[in-house]
Structures are given as structure tokens and as C-alpha cells.
Amino acid sequence: MANFYSVLLTVVTLTAGLIWLFDARVNKPKRLARVAAEEQRLDQKLDDAARQRVAPQGAVAEFAQSVFPILVVILLLRSFAYEPFRIPSASMMPTMLAGDFILVEKFSYSLRDPVWRHELVKTGQPQRGDIAVFKHPPQNQVDFIKRIVGLPGDRIIYRNKTLYLEPACIGEQAQCPQQLQVVTDAAPLLQYQEQLGEVSHNILINPNVSARERFYYQQTDRRTQVDEWIVPEGHYFFMGDNRDNSEDSRFWGFVPEQNLVGRAVFIWMSFEMDRPASSWLPQWVPTGVRWHRLGSVE
Secondary structure, three states: OOOHHHHHHHHHHHHHHHHHHHHHHHHHHHHHHHHHHHHHHHOOOOOHHHHHHHOOOOHHHHHHHHHHHHHHHHHHHHHHOEEEEEOOOOOOOOOOOOOEEEEEEOOOOEEEOOOOOOEEEEOOOOOOOOEEEEEEOOEEEEEEEEEEEEOOOOEEEEEOOEEEEEOOOOOOOOOOOOOOEEOEEEOOOOEEEEEEOOEEEEEEOOOOOOOOHHHOOOOOOOOOOOOEEEOOOOEEEEEOOEOOOOOOHHHHOOEEHHHEEEEEEEEEEEEEOOOOOOOOOOOOOOOEEOHHHOEEOO
């Protein structure tokens, strides 16, 4: 099931809440009755310690009562505000590195319930150039992070490692592009600069890797070439900034709007993971902290 940790947190929170509620409605009145009977027998008021000895609260109920408010706060923050993610691979280099820990703003596009992910409130629209986390369409239980390249109606061509984009014409736009725009501007060596709307960012191209058009996703419902796509309504086209080392929409297709999780907004920690294979420490143990990378995501 998608959102395993969200579902688990929801179940644990509800369980703790039900235990606390049962204790408050059923067991607590019984405990108070025992205390009252003992006070009447002794003809004096008991202090808290004595009350606890006469009618102790069960350990499970006491634990549920203490953790339930904390779990509720965590569930609300994680489901509707911010959720931490870890960058596991190099597909978003140079913008993001493996070992970066980011915060994803869950309310950027919509508020969804944490279990079935039904949309509760629409809060915004994805923008071309956003770095977003989404549920991988072929495997909805897996979270991916890429950059939004194409919006609904956009025409996209990725040819000879150059990205061409024809934005969708919507309504009566004053300036509606009628031809493809080259959005990748070459710079020295392997690094290129790309402009998607108002977002400018760097990408990486490996000249030693041949084009992989034969593996591209084929849009059978439209007459498009092998390296061309037209984004359907309610869908988005994602690409990694490390263009020759990214499994993205070029290979498995479009991302439905309901798969969007949120927009990456902040790098709160970044670990170096350059441990040699000969090291006696596990590979997941960091070798250092990249303090200079902490801050807002661009």
C-alpha cells in the first residue's frame, strides 16, 4: 500500500487514542469510585500518591495517554505541513546530492488524507521548474523526486540531449508561444543551464553516454515522434537534472496529479557518503556534513 509510514502512523495514533478514550470512559470512573470509597472509609482526603496506590492506572493506558497528543501533532504536521525525505541517488545532481535531507511542503498543491490520499482541499498549482516529490506511477509505494518540466498541454521534445518546450496555450493569453523554445543553454564541460519559466537551474550532461531513445515512453494516443511528448490534462512531465543518470518521465510516462506529494523547499541536513569500500564501517555511515548546502531549494 502507498504511504506505508503514513498509514502506520495513522493506525498507531488511532490505537493510542482509542485506548486512552476507553480508559477515560470506562476505567477512570471505576478508579474514582474506589478512591471515593476509600476516602469515605478513612474519613479523609487522599493525596495523589495514595490515590495511585488505591486505584492505579494501567501501564498501557498511562503510556497511551502520554503519547497520544504527541502522535497527533506529528501526524498532522507530517500529513498536511512538512515531511522529511532523503535523496537516495544522484539523479538530481547538481541541484541535489545523495545524502541530502530535505523538507517537502505537503500543502503546496493540495491537502490529502494520509491513508487513501483523497484530495481534501486544493491549495495551489504545480509550476514548471518545481522540484517535487511524487508517487512513482509504475510503483505507487515508491517516492520519487524530480523536476517538473511539462505542465498539462505542453509539448516536449528531448532531442540530441537538448530540451525543447512549447508551453500550452490556455485561454486568451496575451503572449502565447507558437513555436518550440530551446530551454537548455550550453555552458563549458558537462554543466548546462536551463530556464523553465522563472526557474533557472543547472543540469548535467554526460557526453560519453549515448542517447536512449529506444527506451523512451511511447505516447500511443497521439501522433508524436519517439522523443516527443504532449502532456495530457491532469498530468505532469518530470525529468531529473542529471539527465543521463535519471529514470524519469522519458522512460515511464506522465505523473497523474493525484500522485503529487509536495514541493521540496528546504535542505535541512546534508551528509557526505564518500566512504571507500575497504572501510570497516558500514557504507551508510556518513563521512562528514556538508554545512554549506543547508538552506532553501532552488
